[in-house]
Amino acid sequence: MKLVVQVKLLPAPGQAAALEATLRACNTAASDVAVVARESAVYRNYDLRGHVYAGIRAGHGLGAQAAQHVIKKVCDAYKTLAANIRAGNLGKPGSKRRRRVERNPISFRWDAAQPYDARMLSWQHDARTVSIWTVDGRLKQVSFTGSPDQVKAVAAHLIGESDLVHRDGMWFLHATVEVPEPELFDPGGFLGVDMGIANIAYDCDGNRYAGARLNGYRRRQARLRARLQAKNTKSAKRLLARRRRKEARHAANVNHVIAKTIVTEAARTGRGIAVEELTGIRDRVRLRKPQRVTLSSWSFHQFGSFLSYKARRAGVPLVEVDPRYTSQTCNRCGHRDTRNRPDQETFNCRSCGVVAHADHNAALNIAQRGVEGWGAVNRPHAA
Template sequence: MKLVVQVKLLPTPEQEAALEATLRACNAAASDVAATARGVGCYRNYDLRRHAYHGIKDDHRLGAQAAQHVIKKVADSYRTLAANLTAGNCGKPGSKRRRKIETNPITFRWDAAQPYDARMLSWRHDARIVSIWTVDGRLKTVAFTGSADQLKALATHPIGESDLLHRDGMWFLHATVEMDEPQVYEPDGFLGVDMGIANIAYDSDDTRYAGTALNGYRRRQQRLRQRLQQKATKSAKRLLARRRRKETRHAGNINHSIAKSIVTEAARTGRGVAVEKLTGIRDRVRLRKPQRVTLHSWSFHQLAACLVYKARRAGVPLVEVDPRYTSQTCARCGHRDKRNRPDQETFNCRSCGVVAHADHNAALNIAARGVVGWGAVNRPHAA
């Protein structure tokens, strides 16, 4: 399996100037290629090279490998744009926003990430330096640092393509490493996980990962941003810039911790993990205006992604199940009724009379569906 490892570069002022010139040249070339692609109606990587390769190589002082990566970056961007248009993420057909996106070429910020391969970037793990190509020549002694786990992963696994990026005045390399994926074991049942807003996660073992603290944190951050934006002084803008992405990092850390706890418990007990397939939930759910901020700040996709990759690294089976009616169906008798759930927390079956926490009941249903889903895929002919 592939894992992305982030390391921080520690360039000297001269090296930093060369790296900045390189990103500016590569992204200016990418914007030119994107305009060419839109003009000639050609978006495939190898076909686009005939129209753009020699021009950007000479005009922007790019090497052969850098020019090819620029063209591939543009082709990938248009492929992503086409997928977003097909999914309806860019507005309705015929809308002003969609027409603008469909007709204007893609543009790239000067500090957008630039891919590097093994010909353009080499690592010396013992000295913790990299040799990296720039438009001003090769920099052979750029220092880097990272956590102990990140450095160990880089030193002990094959390194694939890396991305150079500039963020908040710092330089980073995102390196892709190839890791051995353990064999998935045959699970003895499943640990169901119900994801929500009031409770970030609630598993079928009756373990609650409450969202009260995180939701309160988000509300405080939102009020602070509003006050600073209304103040609009230089010091307020500096504080806004300094706090940028702080909420995102905090929520991401919580999601990683929750996912690690769930996967560790499943591995300890020899079970798999069953989660809801929540694709498109923001399009299906209709909420009042005060609730929309809460829904759209809910990072369930990130939590699901953390569960997926942590389960793969641990060899824990993971299945996605249909989430429909899991909160309305009794996990004991199977009776389904909308009135079974009178409020957010309470589940009261109108058939057998069982009373439980609504999220725990849903997690039990998800666990049961995980067993059925795993058997349908892995034991389709079992009696």
């Protein structure tokens, strides 16, 4: 399986200037290529190369590999844009926003990430340096650092494509590494996990991973941003710039910790993990205006992706199940009724009288659906 490992570059001032010039040249070229692609309606990599390859090499001083990566980056950006348009993420057909993105070419920030391959980037793991192509020539002995796990990962595994990233005045390489993936074991049951906003996760063993602290943290950050934006002073803008990713990093760390705990418990008990399939939930649900910010900041996709890759690395099977009516159905007798859930926390079956936490009841239903789904795919002819 492929993992992305981030290491931090420690360039000297002259090296940093060369890296900055390289990103500026590559992204200026990418914006020019995007204009040609839009005007000629050519978005396939090979076809677009015939229109722009010679021009961006001569006009922007790019090497052969860099020019090809720039063209591929533009094609990938238009492919992503088309997918977002099809999914309705950029408005309905005929809307002002959708017409604008369909008409105007994509533009790239000067410091947008630039892909590198093995011809443009080599690693010296013993010296902990890299040799990297720039528009000013090859930079050698550019130091890098990272956590022990990050440094070990790039040294021990095959490195594929890497991205040069400039963020908050620092330089990073996001290296794609190929790590061995263990075979999935045959699970003796499933650990059902109900994902939510009030509780980030609630498993069928009764373990609750509350979201109150994270939601409170997000509300405090929103109030602080509002106060700083209202001040509109230079110092307030500097503080906003420094804090702009703090909330996202904190939420990602919380999701990492919870996902690791769940995967470790599933592996310890020999069970798989069953979660709800929540794709498109923001389009399906209707909420009052005060609830929309909370739903928009709910990072369920990130949490689900963390669960998925950590489970794969541990050899733990993970299945996604139909989320419909899991919170309205009694896990004991199977009776389904909207009145079974009188409030957010409480489940009270109108048929058999069982009382439980609503999320725990839902997690038990998810675990049962995980067993049924796994058996239908992997043991379809079992007696």
